[in-house]
Amino acid sequence: DGGITQSPKYLFRKEGQNVTLSCEQNLNHDAMYWYRQDPGQGLRLIYYSQIVNDFQKGDIAEGYSVSREKKESFPLTVTSAQKNPTAFYLCASDSGQPQETQYFGPGTRLLVL
Amino acid sequence: DQQVKQNSPSLSVQEGRISILNCDYTNSMFDYFLWYKKYPAEGPTFLISISSIKDKNEDGRFTVFLNKSAKHLSLHIVPSQPGDSAVYFCAASGDNYGQNFVFGPGTRLSVLP
Numbered sequence: 001d002g003g004i005t006q007s008p009k010y011l012f013r014k015e016g017q018n019v020t021l022s023c024e025q026n027l028n029h030d031a032m033y034w035y036r037q038d039p040g041q042g043l044r045l046i047y048y049s050q051i052v053n054d055f056q057k058g059d060i061a062e063g064y065s066v067s068r069e070k071k072e073s074f075p076l077t078v079t080s081a082q083k084n085p086t087a088f089y090l091c092a093s094d095s096g097q098p099q100e101t102q103y104f105g106p107g108t109r110l111l112v113l
Numbered sequence: 114d115q116q117v118k119q120n121s122p123s124l125s126v127q128e129g130r131i132s133i134l135n136c137d138y139t140n141s142m143f144d145y146f147l148w149y150k151k152y153p154a155e156g157p158t159f160l161i162s163i164s165s166i167k168d169k170n171e172d173g174r175f176t177v178f179l180n181k182s183a184k185h186l187s188l189h190i191v192p193s194q195p196g197d198s199a200v201y202f203c204a205a206s207g208d209n210y211g212q213n214f215v216f217g218p219g220t221r222l223s224v225l226p
Binding site for chain 1: 117119122144145147149154155156157158159162164202204206208213214216217218219
């Protein structure tokens with residue numbers, strides 16, 4: 001079954017700690033994305049990657065880092081520099097071509113202890 | 114500055130009636146639009162898309178209308194069902210934004226039995 005998986009479903013972060021959210025896709029998509037959703041707001045783009053070993057900052061990249069060592073995987077690290085990390089994080093992927101649908105994973109909720 | 118707006122945070126409709134969700138955009142370079150449905154604590158699921166070369170696209174109970182001159186699109190759901198109760202996001206993309214999607218803040222639809 002093709003799709004996007006994210007783990008864990010819930011993640012707790014202590015002050016000053018870095019945490020990494022996993023995103024894997026088996027759709028053979030070139031492009032992958034990380035979004036953040038806060039209550040009452042739309043999805044805001046954190047980072048995106050159009051191809052392996054390359055990624056670009058989105059609108060709210062400060063306090064986050066990513067890597068794209070494999071086509072299937074695009075992990076997101078929330079660093080201690082991110083002062084307000086509590087949110088719902090969504091990973092997405094698409095073919096990278098114009099006018100193609102973007103598909104989403106189930107999301108990870110990050111909470112600060 | 115919000116490039117994609119959904120001015121109604123919430124909408125309530127009786128089961129069996131029509132639901133109309135609206136979306137406005139400011140950037141005339143957007144040429145592809147998607148609607149997503151999202152349940153709490155889950156990733157968005159793709160509903161329907163429309164390219165700027167069309168003014169209407171239909172898929173079962175869902176129809177999207179695009180008015181390019183007004184920079185406005187709407188999603189019609191007929192007939193509405195209780196299972197349609199969710200948050201609906203409008204998203205837009207275009208060459209000017211590197212094919213990345215810009216999301217609206219969402220409209221929460223409640224379909225009352």
